[in-house]
Amino acid sequence: MTVSELPKQYDPKSVEPRHYQRWEEAAYFHEEPDPARPPFIICMPPPNVTARAHLGHGSTYTPMDVLTRYHRMLGENADWLPGTDHAAIATETVLVRQLAAEGKTRDSLGREAYMKRAWAWAGETGGTIFEQFRAVGFGPDWQRDRFTMDEGLSAAVRKVFVDLYRERLIYRGKRLINWDPKAKSTISDAEVEHVERDAFLWRIRYPFARGGGEGIEVATTRPETMLGDVAIAVHPGDERYKHLIGKTVLVPPLLERAIPIIADDSVESEFGTGAVKVTPAHDSTDYEIGLRHNLEMPSVLDLDARVTGAEIGVGKYEGMDRFDARKAILADLRDQELLLEEKPYRHAVAISHRTDAVIEPLLSLQWFVKMEPLAQPALQAYRDGRVRFVPERYGRTYEQWLENIRDWNISRQVWWGHQLPVWYTPGGEVVVAETEEEALRISAEQHGTLELTRDPDTLDTWFSSGLWPFSILGWPRQTPELDHWYPSQVLVTGGDIIFLWVARMVMLGLKFMNQVPFREVCVTPTVYDAQGRKMSKSLGNAIDPMDLVEKYGADAFRMGMMRQIRLESQEVRFQESRCEEARNFNNKIWNATRYALALPEGLPRAMTLPRAEHLTIADKWILTRLHDAAQTVSEAFDAYDFGVAAETLWRFIWYEICDWYLEATKDEHSRATRAAVLSFVLNNAMRLLHPVGPFISEEVWLTLPHDGQTIVTASWPDLAEIPLDRDAAADFEALQRTVERLRNLRAEIGMQPRDVLPLEIPAGVP
RNA sequence: GCGCCCGCAGCUUAACCGGAAAAAGCGCCGCCCUGACUAAGCGGAGGAUGCCGGUUCGAGUCCGGCCCGGGUGCGCCA
Numbered sequence: 001m002t003v004s005e006l007p008k009q010y011d012p013k014s015v016e017p018r019h020y021q022r023w024e025e026a027a028y029f030h031e032e033p034d035p036a037r038p039p040f041i042i043c044m045p046p047p048n049v050t051a052r053a054h055l056g057h058g059s060t061y062t063p064m065d066v067l068t069r070y071h072r073m074l075g076e077n078a079d080w081l082p083g084t085d086h087a088a089i090a091t092e093t094v095l096v097r098q099l100a101a102e103g104k105t106r107d108s109l110g111r112e113a114y115m116k117r118a119w120a121w122a123g124e125t126g127g128t129i130f131e132q133f134r135a136v137g138f139g140p141d142w143q144r145d146r147f148t149m150d151e152g153l154s155a156a157v158r159k160v161f162v163d164l165y166r167e168r169l170i171y172r173g174k175r176l177i178n179w180d181p182k183a184k185s186t187i188s189d190a191e192v193e194h195v196e197r198d199a200f201l202w203r204i205r206y207p208f209a210r211g212g213g214e215g216i217e218v219a220t221t222r223p224e225t226m227l228g229d230v231a232i233a234v235h236p237g238d239e240r241y242k243h244l245i246g247k248t249v250l251v252p253p254l255l256e257r258a259i260p261i262i263a264d265d266s267v268e269s270e271f272g273t274g275a276v277k278v279t280p281a282h283d284s285t286d287y288e289i290g291l292r293h294n295l296e297m298p299s300v301l302d303l304d305a306r307v308t309g310a311e312i313g314v315g316k317y318e319g320m321d322r323f324d325a326r327k328a329i330l331a332d333l334r335d336q337e338l339l340l341e342e343k344p345y346r347h348a349v350a351i352s353h354r355t356d357a358v359i360e361p362l363l364s365l366q367w368f369v370k371m372e373p374l375a376q377p378a379l380q381a382y383r384d385g386r387v388r389f390v391p392e393r394y395g396r397t398y399e400q401w402l403e404n405i406r407d408w409n410i411s412r413q414v415w416w417g418h419q420l421p422v423w424y425t426p427g428g429e430v431v432v433a434e435t436e437e438e439a440l441r442i443s444a445e446q447h448g449t450l451e452l453t454r455d456p457d458t459l460d461t462w463f464s465s466g467l468w469p470f471s472i473l474g475w476p477r478q479t480p481e482l483d484h485w486y487p488s489q490v491l492v493t494g495g496d497i498i499f500l501w502v503a504r505m506v507m508l509g510l511k512f513m514n515q516v517p518f519r520e521v522c523v524t525p526t527v528y529d530a531q532g533r534k535m536s537k538s539l540g541n542a543i544d545p546m547d548l549v550e551k552y553g554a555d556a557f558r559m560g561m562m563r564q565i566r567l568e569s570q571e572v573r574f575q576e577s578r579c580e581e582a583r584n585f586n587n588k589i590w591n592a593t594r595y596a597l598a599l600p601e602g603l604p605r606a607m608t609l610p611r612a613e614h615l616t617i618a619d620k621w622i623l624t625r626l627h628d629a630a631q632t633v634s635e636a637f638d639a640y641d642f643g644v645a646a647e648t649l650w651r652f653i654w655y656e657i658c659d660w661y662l663e664a665t666k667d668e669h670s671r672a673t674r675a676a677v678l679s680f681v682l683n684n685a686m687r688l689l690h691p692v693g694p695f696i697s698e699e700v701w702l703t704l705p706h707d708g709q710t711i712v713t714a715s716w717p718d719l720a721e722i723p724l725d726r727d728a729a730a731d732f733e734a735l736q737r738t739v740e741r742l743r744n745l746r747a748e749i750g751m752q753p754r755d756v757l758p759l760e761i762p763a764g765v766p
Numbered sequence: 767g768c769g770c771c772c773g774c775a776g777c778u779u780a781a782c783c784g785g786a787a788a789a790a791g792c793g794c795c796g797c798c799c800u801g802a803c804u805a806a807g808c809g810g811a812g813g814a815u816g817c818c819g820g821u822u823c824g825a826g827u828c829c830g831g832c833c834c835g836g837g838u839g840c841g842c843c844a
Contacts, residue, residue, distance in 0.1 A: 006802095008802085008803070009803085009805075010805095194840095194841085194842085201843095201844085218844075219843085219844065220844055221843095221844070222844080233844090267843090267844085268843050268844090270843080271843035271844070272843070272844065275844090276843085276844045277844070278844090279844090283844070285842090285843090285844070286844075347842085347843080348841095348842070391771095393770060393771075394839095396769080396770075396839090397769095397770085397838095397839060397840085400769085400839075400840060401839090401840080404840075404841085495838085495839090496838095498839090526837090526838085528837080530777080530778070531836095532772095532836060532837065533837095534837090563779090563791095564778085564779080566779085568771080569772080570770085570771055570772080570837075570838070571771085571772080571837065571838085573779090575777085575778055575779095575792085577777095577778080577791085577792060578778080578791085578792090580792090580805080581791065581792075581805090584803095584805045584806085585805095586805095587803065587805055587806085588802090588803065588805085588806080589803095590802085590803080591802040591803035591806080592803080593802080594802045594803075595801080595802035595803080596802080597802090598801080598802070599801095600801090643780090644780095647780075647790090650790095650791095651790090658802085658803080658806095659807085662802075663800090665801095666800085666801060743808060743809065744808095744809070744810090746809085747796085747797070747808070747809040747810075
């Protein structure tokens with residue numbers, strides 16, 4: 001082959017799809033459990049089935065691909081297990097919107113037709129993100145693709161639910177829950193975020209029921225919940241109010257109900273007026289007070305966040321939206337001269353992580369997981385080092401959450417998901433079973449009826465993803481995969497789902513497998529734009545990774561991303577220019593290859609190095625540098641330090657191989673050994689590069705002397721086979737300094753490079 | 767309120783257990799078709815590493831305090 005046959009510029013588009021197709025057809029990414037080799041398993045965090053790739057996938061999934069490829073080359077039983085998540089609320093939100101556009105609703109369609117449509121849509125869009133992953137060069141074991149709602153995983157979900165229920169770790173109860181009025185579903189505490197918002201604090205007077213004095217003043221940000229007030233609470237030690245404890249006041253603006261003034265330690269005397277209205281059904285602190293004082297807990301807002309009179313009189317406000325009711329009540333209070341003050345106030349409002357809707361705390365009959373007994377072992381596993389976080393500080397996030405664990409509300413009012421394996425008899429008895437047949441049998445035996453109604457609710461998406469590390473290996477069936485591949489070595493994920501996902505996998509893994517699901521958790525940084533702002537569609541600063549792949553090639557995208565990931569950093573300020581630079585880097589590699597192929601003496605067929613005594617000082621230097629690069633890159637991958645690995649590869653290939661070694665081989669005296677050494681060095685360099693740059697490394701490796709069908713399954717460079725010569729390396733480095741000084745001098749005196757002084761490497765240097 | 771991370775050249779980042787004159791890329795200025803590569807090559811300008819103090823032979827790095835600016839976790843006063 002001659003140089004003229006190869007284009008001067010590396011063209012990823014003509015290379016990447018060709019190799020990927022071959023890899024997939026040859027099933028290079030597929031493994032069977034093999035006890036003879038150490039396992040290296042990564043469970044892919046399942047992307048939402050309907051999602052498209054975003055830059056966050058680049059920062060989290062590229063490291064997984066890199067690690068799997070690296071460990072495969074090390075000869076391990078390496079497998080990256082892919083799959084998708086049904087993403088209950090996220091998917092349902094989109095579906096409902098689609099239906100609305102057609103003038104339909106979920107209910108008008110009916111459950112069966114709705115589910116059929118949801119499945120169809122998931123099937124349609126479900127392949128998209130994985131097609132994108134292929135284009136980026138990700139190589140999970142596609143034959144093991146799973147879906148959280150496929151048959152096997154659904155069976156695992158039902159079994160876990162039933163087992164936990166029978167152990168009384170799952171229960172049904174009327175509790176204060178987070179209602180997301182947009183999603184029209186409850187969500188768990190972990191899915192609520194608190195956002196500072198500008199609001200108002202109103203001071204309102206509650207007149208005494210029996211006259212005598214003005215009454216008591218309270219401060220509130222939520223006047224619409226007044227309708228459900230059941231008490232006024234003050235601190236027991238508050239001198240201003242001590243004498244009022246036990247008196248009763250009327251609830252404005254209706255002034256129909258009298259409620260007591262009570263004392264409770266949770267009240268802060270310094271805030272507002274020091275007196276607080278207590279609405280147990282719509283506020284978590286009030287709920288606690290209500291429990292302590294055995295108060296009534298009437299709900300005054302329904303599931304549409306409208307005022308409801310179902311439990312207590314709400315007068316003319318019945319049916320109003322919560323924010324309209326607020327306006328109306330304030331207006332009425334003003335008329336009654338009970339509204340004393342309105343002042344701007346900034347405070348944290350509970351927002352749905354999923355829909356951004358303001359959360360409505362509601363008292364509702366829902367299903368919960370009792371967390372304390374599950375959290376303790378998970379906490380213990382972290383404390384005695386069975387689970388380790390990288391960077392370590394994320395362990396504290398995990399610990400903090402588990403220490404303050406609250407019961408997990410798992411029932412959702414969406415339809416797209418795993419329907420609860422729960423049935424009710426006409427008498428209201430509860431039957432929990434893995435199948436309908438079993439439910440009927442139990443019901444007949446225990447309750448004497450075959451008339452069962454299934455609970456319409458579904459499970460929190462994170463309930464099924466919490467089982468992911470073992471459910472995808474076939475659990476509850478006993479499989480070879482489960483035997484050899486559980487627990488996995490490392491979980492790679494973003495820091496935002498440490499408790500939504502990571503902590504729950506640990507808890508459920510310990511519970512059902514008696515072992516932690518992974519030994520290490522590698523937390524990848526969040527991707528921001530170059531100014532440090534979150535990437536979002538609304539800001540218009542989001543970058544589509546597929547555009548980058550299109551412009552610069554998959555390898556350049558991966559390398560550009562990897563070079564920006566720092567071990568200890570929690571963020572990447574993503575710069576597109578890094579991908580452009582990486583494209584240039586690939587082009588550099590390509591041209592180094594062209595140079596090697598064009599050597600007049602040709603390249604050797606086999607990869608053998610000349611004997612040490614024949615090597616030039618430059619040969620010995622580059623081999624020593626190769627040895628060091630191989631060591632540094634290996635250590636960096638072992639430590640999940642992707643930035644250092646990428647940087648090392650970059651420097652070695654571009655500055656050391658291209659800028660110095662290649663130049664040195666242009667000297668006459670290097671002729672005897674250069675073809676063999678260059679082949680050896682490039683072959684090794686491509687293997688080191690392969691995890692980060694799978695395509696170009698394959699293309700170059702196949703072009704140069706090599707052994708085997710593909711670099712994907714080639715072996716990782718063995719340090720023992722790379723000869724070291726520190727003294728020679730030091731000599732060459734001294735020479736480099738000299739050359740640099742000469743160049744510097746030359747430029748300073750304005751000498752033309754072609755003039756007198758020696759060029760890159762002084763002639764005659766062996 | 768309780769925490770965590772970050773702040774180094776115009777920009778984005780390096781700097782191993784503290785160790786020479788604090789690196790690199792981009793950008794900028796100048797030079798250059800040198801056996802592959804102009805998406806390259808060579809040279810250059812550009813820095814009190816946020817502030818004050820301490821430990822040390824030696825601090826960007828460790829310790830204490832402070833300021834401002836970002837990011838992020840938990841909690842929260844209604």
